[in-house]
Amino acid sequence: MSTTPPRTDPLWALIPALSAHRGALIWTGLVGLANNLALVFLAVAGSYTVTLALVEHRLAEPGWWITAASAVLLRAVLTWHEMDISHSIAYRVLAALRMALFDGFARGVPSRSPDQHTGRLAATAMGETEKLEFFYAHTLTQLAGAAVLLIGALLALGGLGPTLAVGFALGCAALVAFSLPLLRKNARLGERIQRAKSDQSALVVDVLSGTREILSFDLRDRVGEQLSASTRRIVELERRLRVRESAAASIRELCTLAILIVVFVLAWNQPGLERVWIPAVIAGTLTVLAPLTEAVAVLTQLQPHRASAATVVAGISLPTEGPVERAIEGSAERSTERPIVESSERPAEYPSPGSTRRGSSMRMPAGPLGLELNAVEFSYAPDAPALAPTWLTIAAGEHIGIAGRSGSGKTTLARLLARLWEPDRGSIHLTAETGAHYDLRDLDLSGYRSHVGLVEQDATIFHGSLWDNLRLADPTLTEDTALHTLPRAGLTLDPGRWPAGVHTELGEAGSGISGGERARIALARALVRRPRILILDETTASLDARSESSLLDALEALRGETTVITISHRPSTLARCDRVVQLPALHREPGPRG
Structure with missing residues (x-):
C-alpha cells in the first residue's frame, strides 16, 4: 500500500530557496519586534504619566520621562532602519526567487506537457514573485513579531493577575475562531481569482503573439469580447473578496473592543492593582492587539500569496525532462523491431x-x-x-x-x-x-x-x-x-x-x-x-x-x-x-x- 506524503504549504516550501538571506530576514524581524516593544512601552508610559497627573495631580518620577524620551528616539532610529533593510531584503528575495525559477525553467523547458504555457511562465517570473517579495521581506517577520508580542502580553498580564491573562487569552482565541470561517472562504475565492488571472495571462500572450492572424481573420471583436469577459470575471471575484475582507475587518474590530472591555473589567476588579495603572494596562493591551489583529487579517488574506507561492514552487520544481513513467504491454516484443x-x-x-x-x-x-x-x-x-x-x-x-x-x-x-x-x-x-x-x-x-x-x-x-x-x-x-x-x-x-x-x-x-x-x-x-x-x-x-x-x-x-x-x-x-x-x-x- 502506498502512502501519500503530507502536503507542504507552498509559502513554507519556498523558505529553502531563501536560505542565503535567512540571517537578514531574522534581523528584520528582530528590528520590527524591538520597534513594537518600544511602542508598547510608550503607550504604557504615556497613559501612566497622564493618569498620574490627572488623578493624583503629580508628575511621574524623572526616570519615566528619561526612559520615554529614549524610547521615542529609539523608535525613530528603528523605524528608519526597518524601512531601509526591508526594502533591501525585498529586492534580494525577489532576485533569489527569480534565479530559482530560471533554474527550474532551464531544467524543465521545453516540456512535453501540453498544458505548459509561456504566458503562465512569464506571469510567474514577473507577477507572482513580486507579490511574494513583500510577504517574505515584511509580512512573515510581522507574523512572527505578533506571535512574540502575544506571548509577552500574556506573561505581563499574568504577572498582574492570572484572571487578566486568561481573559486576554480567551478573547484572542475568539478573535481567531471568528476569523477562521472567513479564512477558508477567502482561500477558495482567492484560488479562483488566481486561476482567472493565470488564464488571462495566457490569453494575452496568445493575442500578442498572434496579432497578424487576428487582424487577417478579422477576430478583433471576438478577442476583445474574450478579454473583456475575463476582466469582468476577475473584477467581480475581487469585488466579492473585498466585501468579505470588509466583513472580516468589522468582526475583528468588534472582537478587539470586546477584549478591551474584558481586560478593563478584570483589571478594575483585580485585587492589589492600583487604579492609576488601569489606563496603562488598557493602552498596552490595545497596542499589542494592533499588530495581532493585523496578523489575523493577513492570515485571512494569505490565499493570493499561497497561490502565487504554489505557482513559483511548481516552476522551481520543474523536473529535468525524463522518461514517461508507464507500463507498455509487449514492450519486450516491440523492442526487437x-x-x-x-x-x-x-x-x-x-x-x-x-x-x-x-x-x-x-x-x-x-x-x-x-x-x-x-x-x-x-x-x-x-x-x-x-x-x-x-x-x-x-x-x-x-x-x-x-x-x-x-x-x-x-x-x-x-x-x-x-x-x-x-x-x-x-x-x-x-x-x-x-x-x-x-x-x-x-x-x-x-x-x-x-x-x-x-x-x-x-x-x-x-x-x-x-x-x-x-x-x-x-x-x-x-x-x-x-x-x-x-x-x-x-x-x-x-x-x-x-x-x-x-x-x-x-x-x-x-x-x-x-x-x-x-x-x-x-x-x-x-x-x-x-x-x-x-x-x-x-x-x-x-x-x-x-x-x-x-x-x-x-x-x-x-x-x-x-x-x-x-x-x-x-x-x-x-x-x-x-x-x-x-x-x-x-x-x-x-x-x-x-
Whole structure:
C-alpha cells in the first residue's frame, strides 16, 4: 500500500530557496519586534504619566520621562532602519526567487506537457514573485513579531493577575475562531481569482503573439469580447473578496473592543492593582492587539500569496525532462523491431566494449563526434507515442538527412539528440574517433550542449540587434569573429540592407527581417559556438529556392569538420546530404507536433 506524503504549504516550501538571506530576514524581524516593544512601552508610559497627573495631580518620577524620551528616539532610529533593510531584503528575495525559477525553467523547458504555457511562465517570473517579495521581506517577520508580542502580553498580564491573562487569552482565541470561517472562504475565492488571472495571462500572450492572424481573420471583436469577459470575471471575484475582507475587518474590530472591555473589567476588579495603572494596562493591551489583529487579517488574506507561492514552487520544481513513467504491454516484443534499417546487419549489442559506466558526469571526448541510437522511443503521454523504436548510426563528420511524414517524430528526434528531452526507452551514445561509446546521460549536460547546435524552423529571434542575437551564443564574441561567421552562414551584410552592420536592429521577434535572413541568422548564431554536431530541423521549410540554395552552400563548407543532421521534407534539401534515412509514420491519435 502506498502512502501519500503530507502536503507542504507552498509559502513554507519556498523558505529553502531563501536560505542565503535567512540571517537578514531574522534581523528584520528582530528590528520590527524591538520597534513594537518600544511602542508598547510608550503607550504604557504615556497613559501612566497622564493618569498620574490627572488623578493624583503629580508628575511621574524623572526616570519615566528619561526612559520615554529614549524610547521615542529609539523608535525613530528603528523605524528608519526597518524601512531601509526591508526594502533591501525585498529586492534580494525577489532576485533569489527569480534565479530559482530560471533554474527550474532551464531544467524543465521545453516540456512535453501540453498544458505548459509561456504566458503562465512569464506571469510567474514577473507577477507572482513580486507579490511574494513583500510577504517574505515584511509580512512573515510581522507574523512572527505578533506571535512574540502575544506571548509577552500574556506573561505581563499574568504577572498582574492570572484572571487578566486568561481573559486576554480567551478573547484572542475568539478573535481567531471568528476569523477562521472567513479564512477558508477567502482561500477558495482567492484560488479562483488566481486561476482567472493565470488564464488571462495566457490569453494575452496568445493575442500578442498572434496579432497578424487576428487582424487577417478579422477576430478583433471576438478577442476583445474574450478579454473583456475575463476582466469582468476577475473584477467581480475581487469585488466579492473585498466585501468579505470588509466583513472580516468589522468582526475583528468588534472582537478587539470586546477584549478591551474584558481586560478593563478584570483589571478594575483585580485585587492589589492600583487604579492609576488601569489606563496603562488598557493602552498596552490595545497596542499589542494592533499588530495581532493585523496578523489575523493577513492570515485571512494569505490565499493570493499561497497561490502565487504554489505557482513559483511548481516552476522551481520543474523536473529535468525524463522518461514517461508507464507500463507498455509487449514492450519486450516491440523492442526487437527495426523501423529504421540502414544496413543488412543488426547493430552491435550494447553496451559496447568502449562504453562508459553510468552515473558519472564525464567530459566530452576529443576529436570528431558521431551518434548511435539503439531502440530509442519517446512519447508525450502513455497513449501518445511520438517516436517509434529507432536504430541509427551517424558517422563523425557525416551530413545525414532525416525524412518522414508529418507526425513521424522528426522534431522529437532533433530534441532528443540535442538533449532537450531524454528517451523513454533505449539509449543514445556519442561515438569518439577512438571507437569508444559514451551514453549521453553520462556526459556533462552543459558540456554536451556547448558542442551541439540546434536550429529549428521557428528559431526565436530576440528583440535587439544582430550583434545582440549572436552574442547570446557566446558573450565573449568579438565583432571580427561575428563578421567572419556570418558569411559561413550565407549572410552578407550589404550596407543598403544592413546600414549599421552587425548593430542593425532586427525588430521584435525579427519582424524586420525575411524568412531567409531569419534562418541564416539562426544558423550563424549556432556556428558562433563552433558546434561539432549541428542539427537543422526544417530550417529551409519556409525559404525560396534561392535562399535555400544559399543556406545549403553554407552547410557544404562545414563538411568534414562538423556532423550535420538535416531534418527536412524537401527533396531539394535532402539531395545535398550524404544519405537519407526515412522515419516511418506513426499510427496514433493526434497529439503534440513531432
